[in-house]
Amino acid sequence: MAQFWKPGTERPRILDDEEGGVLFYSASPSSSSGFGYASIEKQRQRLPVYKYRTAILYLVETHATTIIVGETGSGKTTQIPQYLKEAGWADGGRVIACTQPRRLAVQTVASRVAEEMDVKLGEEVGYTIRFEDNTNSSLTRIKFLTDGVLLREMMNDPLLSKYSVIMVDEAHERSLSTDILLGLLKKIQRRRPELRLIIASATIEAKSMASFFQPRRRRGLEGDEHGSSTEPAILSVEGRGYNVQIFYVEEAVPDYLRAAVTTVLSIHEQDSMGDILVFLTGQDDIDAAVQLLTEEAQNSKKCSSDALQTSKATIKGALDFYMPFQEKSVCSLRLAEHRLIVLPLYSGLSRADQDLVFLPTPRGKRKVVISTNIAETSLTLEGIVYVVDSGFSKQRFYNPITDIENLVVAPISKASARQRAGRAGRVRPGRCYSCTYILNVLHMLQLPVSLIGGRNRLYTEEYYVNDMSAEGIPEIQRSNLVSCVIQLKALGIDNILGFDWPASPSPEAMIRALEILYSLGVLDDDAKLTSPAGFQVAEIPLITVDSSDGHSMYDVSCHARCDNTDPMISKMILASNQLGCSEEIITIAAILSIQSIWDSVGGSQKKLDEAKMRFAAAEGDHVTFLNVYKGFLQSNKSSKWCHKNFVNYHAMKKVVEIREQLRRVAQQLGIVLKSCESDMQVVRKAVTTGFFAYACHLEAYSHNGMYKTLRSSQEVYIHPSSVLFRKIMKGEC
Numbered sequence: 001m002a003q004f005w006k007p008g009t010e011r012p013r014i015l016d017d018e019e020g021g022v023l024f025y026s027a028s029p030s031s032s033s034g035f036g037y038a039s040i041e042k043q044r045q046r047l048p049v050y051k052y053r054t055a056i057l058y059l060v061e062t063h064a065t066t067i068i069v070g071e072t073g074s075g076k077t078t079q080i081p082q083y084l085k086e087a088g089w090a091d092g093g094r095v096i097a098c099t100q101p102r103r104l105a106v107q108t109v110a111s112r113v114a115e116e117m118d119v120k121l122g123e124e125v126g127y128t129i130r131f132e133d134n135t136n137s138s139l140t141r142i143k144f145l146t147d148g149v150l151l152r153e154m155m156n157d158p159l160l161s162k163y164s165v166i167m168v169d170e171a172h173e174r175s176l177s178t179d180i181l182l183g184l185l186k187k188i189q190r191r192r193p194e195l196r197l198i199i200a201s202a203t204i205e206a207k208s209m210a211s212f213f214q215p216r217r218r219r220g221l222e223g224d225e226h227g228s229s230t231e232p233a234i235l236s237v238e239g240r241g242y243n244v245q246i247f248y249v250e251e252a253v254p255d256y257l258r259a260a261v262t263t264v265l266s267i268h269e270q271d272s273m274g275d276i277l278v279f280l281t282g283q284d285d286i287d288a289a290v291q292l293l294t295e296e297a298q299n300s301k302k303c304s305s306d307a308l309q310t311s312k313a314t315i316k317g318a319l320d321f322y323m324p325f326q327e328k329s330v331c332s333l334r335l336a337e338h339r340l341i342v343l344p345l346y347s348g349l350s351r352a353d354q355d356l357v358f359l360p361t362p363r364g365k366r367k368v369v370i371s372t373n374i375a376e377t378s379l380t381l382e383g384i385v386y387v388v389d390s391g392f393s394k395q396r397f398y399n400p401i402t403d404i405e406n407l408v409v410a411p412i413s414k415a416s417a418r419q420r421a422g423r424a425g426r427v428r429p430g431r432c433y434s435c436t437y438i439l440n441v442l443h444m445l446q447l448p449v450s451l452i453g454g455r456n457r458l459y460t461e462e463y464y465v466n467d468m469s470a471e472g473i474p475e476i477q478r479s480n481l482v483s484c485v486i487q488l489k490a491l492g493i494d495n496i497l498g499f500d501w502p503a504s505p506s507p508e509a510m511i512r513a514l515e516i517l518y519s520l521g522v523l524d525d526d527a528k529l530t531s532p533a534g535f536q537v538a539e540i541p542l543i544t545v546d547s548s549d550g551h552s553m554y555d556v557s558c559h560a561r562c563d564n565t566d567p568m569i570s571k572m573i574l575a576s577n578q579l580g581c582s583e584e585i586i587t588i589a590a591i592l593s594i595q596s597i598w599d600s601v602g603g604s605q606k607k608l609d610e611a612k613m614r615f616a617a618a619e620g621d622h623v624t625f626l627n628v629y630k631g632f633l634q635s636n637k638s639s640k641w642c643h644k645n646f647v648n649y650h651a652m653k654k655v656v657e658i659r660e661q662l663r664r665v666a667q668q669l670g671i672v673l674k675s676c677e678s679d680m681q682v683v684r685k686a687v688t689t690g691f692f693a694y695a696c697h698l699e700a701y702s703h704n705g706m707y708k709t710l711r712s713s714q715e716v717y718i719h720p721s722s723v724l725f726r727k728i729m730k731g732e733c
């Protein structure tokens, strides 16, 4: 059977690498035992990483960089910062930082560590994510933050001088921000030899990471003036919390979404109690899965008989429990009657909706969390026993020649699959039902992966066979680099092409990014930030949600990952100040940050199109968005109104949340908050000021709505989800 990972089998140990000068350190493997309901201190001591406490502290003391590889759930994230603090690394006002690629992980891990240390979150242990700083400058000693936020901190403190140790966690993810951060930290180390770096992950290629941190001019192991070695050390933490059994489907499944839903129902019918975590790709998939689960559960005999046996009081108790959050989710209410509580989890949800997944499951119920890869790393959801892995995620792919960035459903890497499985087995044994086997089958049969359920339209066999690595392609090599360039420029890195990257970006993408920034007036003739526009654009924090579960393919603009900067949106906001339409443009910017505000699941495509037409503006989607937002406010932010108009209530709540944050940023930048009332001409001008690089013209001879981009004569079409699609088809535009 084509299994690529079996739990229980020995993970290959990392060996000495004398040539590369990498030190290997291994303490005796730990034997993990059951946790039971031990005190928090006992639980901490039973984690595999505990046996390595002394070794970790020794390596951090004696090496500038330590790379720690340990199984998921072994205790890297929650324990190592505490060990460092106990050993005095936070004395004298210094701070220990631990970065995460995702905001949700930052918040949950920080609260767990605060709980373990029995301190109030925001004091000794705090966190910072974009727009939210829950730290105290004089009290906080352990700080969790996204890698993007740490990059932003460098704008004020380029050497990150308050930090004694920086732990870059989940480094295998190789997000854009992580790679920029790693390059900059390496630079900082040269200026601050006393700074300690820890690079941690369950699935990182430790040797290649170590060779990146090798000093260019080898100074040997005798060390620097601080008595520590500049050679990186690698530590392998052996052992895991609980066993996770892996199951693969025997044959290729035609539709991973249906397969995932069926697996959930069969677990529910056949397996013992325990919550289920399902990994799908994005909001659309997840909403569809919730819908399917509802329908299937209603047809399920077992569920119905269970529902009959469940006393009314129990049902009512469960409904009351989830009522504040579920009033809009009719599906979940119906499923609660069948003992299943289904909760979506993606970054486009408001924080309150995301928090639901952490609530304890009511007695006699089973919680099903359907998530994007937002839950793939660092999260511990206590009740999870079963993981169902679709084997896919949404990934961005940028083509610098056509300047088009698409977010496509693509196969995940082995590293991701291990991380997903690792969400089980953290507080009790678990099981992972993996659908990733279908990829191997297709590979063996030499079939294009795009055959799977028709969901992988842009994924070729050639890509799979030749390019897909065990760890996935670093984001920097498949992204638009506009936001990355502006960040480095803002940090005073002028020679971007000569920057020391862990993985080099393509020169074409880099040149294209420089071109765009120059044309936006953000960079001058010497490729330096202009004043004030360039600096202001760099100041506006990114407003898009995590791209990893992000945007529809319609949004081909440069939406970047969390806590970055999106210069086109920033430029649009700045332009709105002069044009007197900042209120409208901030609304548009907030909506652009959401995957979709439309509810595509509740009914037929025809009904959705009709609903869209009720808001449609001749000017296009941006003005249509304003109409939807206005309607939502007029309805008093009603979920019923959303349901009736095929508008996604969760998304609209998130829009309101982001809009508020953006208004605050705009005010800080001195932008006057002003509405242009009904003058949509100025709104269009502001949008064009930001996004003119994507201007295109309708080909006169074209009968099928073909446009060509002004810049590269690339053929493009209006996306079917646009309100202009119908008009163009009817020849009205």
Ligand SMILES: Nc1ncnc2c1ncn2[C@@H]1O[C@H](COP(=O)(O)OP(=O)(O)OP(=O)(O)O)[C@@H](O)[C@H]1O
Residues within 6 Å of the ligand: 047, 070, 071, 072, 073, 074, 075, 076, 077, 078, 079, 112, 201, 202, 241, 377, 378, 379, 380, 382, 422, 425, 426, 427
């Ligand atoms: N919120 C929580 N509730 C209960 N137990 C938790 C919680 N967070 C962590 N734990 C326990 O601590 C263990 C270690 O978690 P930690 O996040 O430190 O592991 P890790 O090695 O960083 O794993 P990963 O790489 O998967 O994030 C978990 O396996 C779990 O047993």
